[in-house]
Amino acid sequence: LTRRMLSSAAHVAKNTPDHGRVLTVDKLSPAILNAEYAVRGELVIRAGKLESEGRKIIYCNIGNPHQLGQKPITFFRQVLAATQYPELISSSGLAEDAKARAAEYLANIPGGTGAYSHSQGIPIVRKQVADFITARDKVAAKADPEEIFLTDGASPGIQRVLSLLIDPTLPFSSKAATGKARKHGILIPIPQYPLYSASITLLGGAQVGYELDEERGWELSIDSMKKQVTAARAQGIEPRAIVVINPGNPTGQCLSAQNVAEVINFAEQEGLVVLADEVYQVNTYRADRPFVSFKAEAVKNKSHVELFSFHSVSKGVLGECGRRGGYFECYNIDGAVKEQLYKLASVSLCSNVDGQIMTGLMVQPPKKGDPSFAQYNAEVSELYASLARRAKTLTAALDGLHGMSCNFTEGALYAFPQVMLPAKAVAAAKAAGKNPDTFYCLQMLEETGICVVPGSGFGQKNGTFHFRTTILPQESVMSQVVEKIANFHNSFIKKYE
């Protein structure tokens, strides 16, 4: 054994550079090095450093409700606890319907929550999701559990579908064949949630941005999409899909049924698959702008569009981000393609079972008449009302500041104000080697301890500057947060006027 170890050590020594490292950053692929995810980027790293030095930081950079004090939904936690420790079903003071629900899940998960589940997800949970979709959309088509994939949050589902759409070898193979490098492109909104830009980069695809219209409440424009598709094709990019985030992150707009139908029609005409990111479907705060699902519009209009819709337990009024639960639904997706999706799911064996159970609880909560319904309904109603109040308070306050404008947050969990930065501030940022909005956000962090994300991390119209904050600070501290941002902003503008 010693001889073998010595010879392998000698072998490694022969093949290892002087400083003893095999894996160095210069050996990483450009796709890895170029991918960026601003939600946990430079600002959060700086915030962590300040926190380690004893500064109190208010993290408004990420839609992570429990981190800012939001309480979990009691019923959901009772069911989860009982599925983890089944003895609680017979011997605890848990609510009777919570015990019954836990027992039902355990009876349908061979081996319990410690075992791998079906790679597409626990059948009973997929049925619960399908029944939820059928009831939500009130359209003729009954959702089919076989069209549902349970995932570790929406992120991996989104990345899995993107990996189907982008052939990373295309630039090379097509160049060999046609002499002209081509790439698969994905249409994404500008501003967008950077999971998309980062994932497309990682997969070797091209981002094809379509601008949302800030002056018209972040409305999306079919004309802008058309222009971008034409320009992309002229550059040898083959657009294959369009991402729509509804309600929008970071922009907070809720699409009308007409908008949704227009996008579906456009996608069908242009031969684009639709990725409908609907993780904020519960977070809508304008009565006249309710959530309209892409699936419902597609069925209603008897569209042949090919559609993936995504949902998650991380948002809504659950905020169970760390649970890593969610799903995507396939609509009009070719059977052979779904088999490939199943194969990809099986490579990772299954999504985590707690997240699957939480997804089932999210879509099938206690109903009127259930023992836990009163408590559940009280908790959810207050959480929802508080989010709506905070959305209004924060956007109104930011919109009222001199040198700042902010569209009302119709949905989701963020405010995305535009900051009119004086030229001197832009010059100072340049001198500091920073994007102007990053420069502004870093100073806000240093002065107030409030961590937000620069608009450049989401994309923005050239010459405009934004930042994204969440609406999540509890109402007891929201007025302090608003006052701190306002004081900082006014002094910053004065300093660089």
Ligand SMILES: Cc1ncc(COP(=O)(O)O)c(CN[C@@H]2CONC2=O)c1O
């Ligand atoms: C639009 C959108 N899609 C998908 C996700 C992924 O969610 P899960 O993987 O947790 O299901 C997020 C998370 N929102 C990030 C995380 O917090 N703040 C954000 O902007 C999101 O905002």
